[in-house]
Amino acid sequence: MTSEELNSNTTSKTQDNALGPAVQLTDEELSANPEYVLEQTLSTILSRPVVCDEESDVDQETNALFTDDDDGDNADGNQRTSNENNRHKQSDSPQTGLSRWKPTLHKPAPSIYILCSLMSVKVLAENLVLGVITDLTLAKIQKYYEDNERQSQKEFAKFQSVTSVIQGLLGISLCSKYGHLSDNHGRVFVLQICGLLTILGSLANLYIYKDSTTYEFYSFVFFYCIEALNAGQMSMVAVGNSYVSDIVSEDNRMVCISFFMSIMYATIGIGPLVGSFLVKIFKGNSFNTLYVALFLNVSYTLGVEFFLSESRTVNERRESQSQYHNEVLRKNLRKEQAIFSKESSKWSKVYHLLKMDTLIDLFKPLKTLWVPKTALGSLVPRINVLILVIIEMFVGGSVEGSVQAIVTYSMFKYSWSSVEIGYYYSISGVGRALVLLLAVPQLISFLKRRNYVALPDSIDRIDMIHLYLFLIFVITAFASMIVYETNDIGSYLNSLFISLSAFALPTVQNGVIKYASKKSIGQVFAAMAVLRHLMSLIAPPLYLQVYAATAKTFPTLFLYIPIILSALSLVLLQFVKIVKDHDMLRRQSEASFNNFDEHINNYSVNTKPNTSFDIANNLKNGKSNLQSNSIPIETTPLFKKSHFTGKDNIRNSYKSLRNSFVNSNTPSSKNSSLDKLKAQNFSAFNVPPSV
Structure with a gap:
């Protein structure tokens, strides 16, 4: 033959x-x-x-x-x-969540525009009731204490402190879980869960703020924090960034993330304004805005179910599931060996019997930021990622954590009212949206025309320019308040320059993703969200304590902290290395x-x-x-x-x-x-x- x-x-x-x-x-x-x-x-x-x-x-x-x-x-x-x-x-296999009972539908291809439209609806629903919920909570407390002003303020401060801590802890504990779920079962699956939890939160708000409900501290805290089970806006942003990273190429990833973040910041900025407008339409009946929020949350959930297609393929999800199950099996095996082995120490047995590893699992996504050595044994990716994380924690955390201290300082120094505070927040939110939507794409296009090359698997010169601009704007923002100490123009300039520093968020996340494995993108974004939740728990009280301790002698002392941290970050950027050779950055698995x-x-x-x-x-x-x-x-x-x-x-x-x-x-x-x-x-x- x-x-x-x-x-x-x-x-x-x-x-x-x-x-x-x-x-x-x-x-x-x-x-x-x-x-x-x-x-x-x-x-x-x-x-x-x-x-x-x-x-x-x-x-x-x-x-x-x-x-x-x-x-x-x-x-x-x-x-x-x-x-x-x-x-x-x-x-x-792709049928998860509500897809198990609905008839087969032909969804459109994964699209960043559909994602942004749905996410803006959800963010708008959360932010348009922020001021309304604050007013309704204070009214319930004042009614309970029969207009005792001092006792009402004390109870309101207690309520705000407890709920903020619970929301922060829930955000930290659930970010890692949502990161695993998004990798194993898909981004749409997590967005569906968050939509259902948001609907439950809206229903809880309708219950506790209706006229027949009497204020009781623990029940109000419980129902108030139901919506926090979706891990907050940072977790939603992390899942959204993961979705964007799945469907766009490496060259366009930063522009697309900037576009997505601009929509989020714009919605956050206009949300309170829309809420105030609705209160005027309802002739001062702010309770009706809660129905509008419920309607928007239901619309978001149905839109995710019927119009948003999954960005991760079936094989990618199966591969992530296999990796996750193997990790669970190894963990259970180590636990059994530690408990029943005669060679194990008492501390090891107590550690596993009390399930203290569950607490460590909350911070498990942070492990993805410890990038392994390359196939050639290089530590350049690990060093670059750690520098980016340090800049994000200290400088980014200072920018977000100092807002409450700046507002408190301006209220006592310049006698700000709610009108001036609203202007301050509006400048920051709308300015960030414009920077991410217009400035970042235009700057990237300009640099590419000047022969700046965007590297797909390493931080490049374009990223470095964005980071330098970010640090310069942060230093200028806080220095303006020191220069214009006698006039509130310094506070408004601070809000303006902080909005111009919005280069950082997409740049840092895009830089970290370049060195991460494609199998764990969701966990990487979850790790970044965990860090931001940690900083939201630590930075605001820290700046407020510094201001309170030095209010009489040196009230602007807290403004020097972000300036010093930004200067140190400029030094750290000198140690970031740009690698153009792909083979030098190849991972062991490749x-x-x-x-x-x-x-x-x-x-x-x-x-x-x-x-x-x-x-x-x-x-x-x-x-x-x-x-x-x-x-x-x-x-x-x-x-x-x-x-x-x-x-x-x-x-x-x-x-x-x-x-x-x-x-x-x-x-x-x-x-x-x-x-x-x-x-x-x-x-x-x-x-x-x-x-």
């Missing part, structure tokens, strides 16, 4: 499988053309990425590959059944068989070999091509002669080789590809992790 006839027969007997083409050959064809079987087997393994979580998939393809003609009909039927089951699993796949697919049999040793020699002829890419090769034959003594041995050899490649591409695998190959006694290709 000629090679052309074999090729045509094989094509007619080939049927697509979930992992690759399955070729069915007879014993006669197998014995006459062993080199063709080997070539087709290697090309099947190496021509496409392997995602296999069950050993049965490998066994099924192996049995389909080496099947007698007598069993051909049965094999074809089994293979068709497998393909139908795989398609059924593929179509069923260094397995990328170059090997390309060369092995180009392998061709020039002469017809007669023995298995000839086949191995033809494989070894690729040594020169592979060594041109600095991949060391050993000369041990890939298959020994005993491997070709029968069909069963060939099947076992193929399964072993297939399993080695499957294991090397599994997320839970922590060993290098070299260790996996040695475990299978295949030592022909010695590919170290440093490739």
Whole structure:
């Protein structure tokens, strides 16, 4: 039988499988053309990425590959059944949340515009009732204490302090959970959960603020904090940024994140103004605005359900689920060993019995910010990410945490009322929106025209310019209040320059994402949200305490803290390194068989070999091509002669080789590809992790 006839027969007997083409050959064809079987087997393994979580998939393809003609009909039927089951699993797996009961709908493709429209509705619903809820809460407390002004103010301050702490703690504890859920089950799934929780929060507000409800501290705190179960706006922004990162390219990621953040800041800025406008429409009946908020929250939830498509593919979610389940299994195994092992210390047993690891899991997303070494052992990504995180924590936290101290200082210094405070917040919110929507895209376009290159996997000169501008604007913002200490123009200038510093948020997040694994983007954004929640708990009380302690002697002392931190950040930026070579930043998981796949697919049999040793020699002829890419090769034959003594041995050899490649591409695998190959006694290709 000629090679052309074999090729045509094989094509007619080939049927697509979930992992690759399955070729069915007879014993006669197998014995006459062993080199063709080997070539087709290697090309099947190496021509496409392997995602296999069950050993049965490998066994099924192996049995389909080496099947007698007598069993051909049965094999074809089994293979068709497998393909139908795989398609059924593929179509069923994306259905989560409300999608389980709704009929099948054809959603539009994932779009940043649909996301921004829906998120703006939700943010508007939350912010238009901020002032209304504050007024209604104070009215309930004053009615309860029968207009006792001092007792009412004390109770109101207590209520605000307790609810703010609870909201911050819920944000920290739930950000990590939502980060895992968004990676494992999809971004839309998390947005649906947050929408349902927001509806429950709106219903709780309608209950506690109606006229027949009497104020009671603990019940009000409980119902007031129900909406905080969605982990706050920072968590929603983190999920939204993850969605944007999934659907846009690396070159456009920063512009798209800036656009998304501009919509969020603009909605936050106009939300209180819309609430005031609605109160005037309702002739002072602020309670009716709660119905408007409920309507907007229901509209957001339905819009997410029926119009927003998932950004992560099924395979990406399955891969994240596999990685997460492996982590859980390892954690449970360590827990059992610590509790029941005689060698464990008492502290270790108490630690696991009291489930103190649950507390540590709240901060588990922060682990993603500790970037591992590259395949070449470089620490540049880790150092760059840590510097960006430090700038985000200290400077960004100071900008947000000093707002309350600035407002308090202006109220006592310049006798500000609610009108001036509203102006201050409006300048900051609307200014940030305009900067992110207009200034950032225009600046990026201008720099690219000046031959500034945006690097997809490393911080670049464009990012550095944004960070320098951010720090300069922060220093100018707080210095203006010191210069214009006798006039409130300094406070307004502070709000203006703070809004101009909005370059930082998309730049820092985009810079961190460049060094992160694609499997954990949601956890990276969750880690950034956890840091911001931590700073929201620490920074505002810290600045208020500094101002209260120095109000009589040196009231502007707290303004020097962000100036000093920004100056130190300018020094830290000098240690950020820009790396243009992608190979130097390649992660361990990317260094397995990328170059090997390309060369092995180009392998061709020039002469017809007669023995298995000839086949191995033809494989070894690729040594020169592979060594041109600095991949060391050993000369041990890939298959020994005993491997070709029968069909069963060939099947076992193929399964072993297939399993080695499957294991090397599994997320839970922590060993290098070299260790996996040695475990299978295949030592022909010695590919170290440093490739």
